[in-house]
Amino acid sequence: MAKITPLREAVASLVHDGDTVALEGFTHLIPHAAGHEIIRQGRRDLTLVRMTPDLIYDQMIGMGCARKLIFSWGGNPGVGSLHRFRDAVEQGWPHRLETEEHSHAGMANAYVAGASNLPFALLRGYTGSDLPKVNPNIRFVECPFTGEKLAAIPSVRPDVTVIHAQKADRRGNVLIWGILGVQKEAVLAAKRSIVTVEEIVDDLEAPTNACVLPTWAVSAVCHVPGGAYPSYAQGYSERDNSFYKAWDPIARSRETFQAWMQRHVLDTDDFAGFRRVLAESVKEAV
């Protein structure tokens, strides 16, 4: 049974230094609030996993939480580069960042394999690409029936997966709809999981074949309305495209980045506090 608990407690008890942590959400439902809380609590040496590391991983990498990144596309969608990610890879700031790089197909299959308790994922992939030359975790196996060569990569099995979803009921059953990404697989692949939700309701009112995570498959459910901001939750909020654009100049220099993180994340108590201070700083800028 999932424990319905404040986000601060969920992160304190479920995310440890050195853990392999996946924050998932494919443009939609990115768990920004949980990412901030991990930064606030000063977690270190994390192996971060995510198909599309974007602003939240740029922040976590820039704040020194990550030792390693396993990913398939790292950018600011619709805007350009992740400057903190690039600074870590290109200049080793704030420290060296190890990377393990895949394609989306590889990562998606690795999550499926993890959720399926298989040690590796099997796919037709990476053919003709240089990725296998730089990633020793991309290997090839032979079909025992046809002799065909297929790609094999290790399953993703995080210690903790963190996602944001629309709803939970009071028992902790979780409903997700819209762009689903790999969230279900990421939760089922993990030993522990945290789900932040827009609201907690009496009845999920889920369609018969909806994407529901039963309460007994989740460790903690945390009520964090708007917790995906600047990403969005279908039916609750819109993506704040202006924040994605605003992030580019903030993250470009180490100094502006650090000042921004100090004021908006380290010096605030929680995500509601972050949103208040952000509203103030946006007003100041105008």
Added chain:
Amino acid sequence: MAKITPLREAVASLVHDGDTVALEGFTHLIPHAAGHEIIRQGRRDLTLVRMTPDLIYDQMIGMGCARKLIFSWGGNPGVGSLHRFRDAVEQGWPHRLETEEHSHAGMANAYVAGASNLPFALLRGYTGSDLPKVNPNIRFVECPFTGEKLAAIPSVRPDVTVIHAQKADRRGNVLIWGILGVQKEAVLAAKRSIVTVEEIVDDLEAPTNACVLPTWAVSAVCHVPGGAYPSYAQGYSERDNSFYKAWDPIARSRETFQAWMQRHVLDTDDFAGFRRVLAESVKEAV
């Protein structure tokens, strides 16, 4: 784009002697009407694939359509044996039936692998079972990362898959809900597909993440209301448990079986005709 066409024409043009054919539906949505039409058109030498061969495969096997059966559980659910299937396996009547036998987990994974265009499915399975001793298509491969031994079976890639669904729209997009079984995978694993539906509507009104087969992934859509009988279509009909019980004495002897098939299937034009004659024979029996 799926062709919206009478079932007779769909079977005539898409199901050929010698084909590998999967009629899927897990208790729910079993495509009985299409099975009857295959029998009526006298198809021979089929390799029949189905996780749970039940009455419709008992009928097809007893009528001599099948050369081989690939399956994981063959019985009359809630009643007992399939007498025609047993007669074929035990006595070779009407002719010898080759069998390739798996577990449900194996079959389900083999459909997934087929839909994914992989030559084989990888699973943790069959350990300690005698099935690998009698099925040379159950092999074992090693994980290239951990050295673990995992089961491998060939993908299921039917020439034709046939399913029954609740709705199609006028373009041929198909909506299925409730117990989904392996139908989506079976259609996507096949070269061609036939979907019989309860109704054809202007708008599917499908929830965002519903199980929808787009028209361009289906070969033919046929309007056959009640076409799953005695199985059912959630929202449209109930399972006729009495027919499953009534089947047992009909199928027990070759003579009663043949007479029943002659009267109800061979001598009727279509599924509506079958339902009419069945209603008459049920009335006579009372």
Added chain:
Amino acid sequence: MSNETLDFTATEIMTVAASRLLQNGTVCFVGIGLPSTAANLARLTHAPDVVLIYESGPIGAKPTVLPLSIGDGDLALTADTVVGTPEIFRYWLQGGRIDVGFLGAAQVDRFANINTTVIGPYDAPKVRLPGAGGAPEIASQAKEVFIVLKQSPKAFVAKLPFVTSAGYLDGGDARAKAGIPGAGPTAVITDLGILTPDPVTKELTLTSIHPGVTVEQVKAATGWDLKISPDLKTTEIPDAGALAALRDLQARTAAAHGQLGGEG
């Protein structure tokens, strides 16, 4: 074996005894028939939060009457969600999320291996049984397994003609050595008693006998020289509440379907 004086049938005490083994909150992968009856009885009595998963796709099914098939509509309509059959086997069973696999069987042997495939040689069977279904992977991947079936010399055989699903294989540590993850069958519940594996040899041992049944009766219904526990207990009789709930469930099922649930 109906037992007039105690006012319950042998099938009823078997069902109630099986149901009692399911603890509240357990995630249970349910086979159709007797396992489904026992699991739903548990849900309606002492274990309201038991989570029932059927291989057809429903997760958290709470059927109002007993399902006659593994894919009854009531299972879908009452479930927390319904996923495809591949997902059930891949993410939920193979994923290691099932506490108890609840199985029936045509035959078991002394190490709780299961046969549901053939009687006689595989290539020329005397009786062709339905086959494996979900059992091989349920038997190996659920954290533990309960088996429920009626006891007779034809069902409890010294040597299976075919091992469809692994119990303890040749006994001792053979199961672990074969790399099978789950603990295996921890109880075989019959109409005569409850058999559990010896902690070391893994041989099925009669550890509980139903009231009114003699040890000789159980031995006579077993195709090998059945070991009897020195601490043999008498199975608690079904309490009035459980019995009433079971009969009510079956009456409702009969009224809904014109057929008793769990009899196939």
Added chain:
Amino acid sequence: MSNETLDFTATEIMTVAASRLLQNGTVCFVGIGLPSTAANLARLTHAPDVVLIYESGPIGAKPTVLPLSIGDGDLALTADTVVGTPEIFRYWLQGGRIDVGFLGAAQVDRFANINTTVIGPYDAPKVRLPGAGGAPEIASQAKEVFIVLKQSPKAFVAKLPFVTSAGYLDGGDARAKAGIPGAGPTAVITDLGILTPDPVTKELTLTSIHPGVTVEQVKAATGWDLKISPDLKTTEIPDAGALAALRDLQARTAAAHGQLGGEG
């Protein structure tokens, strides 16, 4: 390179030319940015039944404005269905159901191989680019591939520092020999013209030049000695309808998002 006299910009003719290549009914796996703009323009003009699939999960998306991200809500709300990302890559792309993969790129070489990973050595990159995303498998598994990007010597390089996604590898039959199923990139559409692979050598050849552009300009924007087709055509100018539809789409997008679509 805005072209006042012809009344369309270089980006506009590139987008319209790319859109024209998409035939009605085509199943198209769409990358965000320029590919998405061109594919949606096709859908709104000559190819109303083009099926747009985005890697985030929407199948048959019909967005009313251009998506700014690969997972905009409008894509989900207008799609025939939305599946999980694993299913997109497993059943739909790897399943062999995609007619056209529509990609952008940071760099291409003369055999239409794509780099989106690094400039400079992989372990000590001068510029760390976003990486592969869905491109390696789109490039190999779609039945054919269109690439759209602006032409410059930095983008069109003789030798890629990193091959993220396969075009024709070393040319000739290298791609087929590597066991890659799809036909590969059949067109590279730029702001200067359209390059297509030589039927035998697979070297990218300028086969269509946009009106007002000189061959010298194109050669200067290419980091190798670009082959020019002896049958070099002039790209048809955007017709008024397509141009109006594109501008209308971009104006609606700007109004909805306060930002132009397809610019990232």
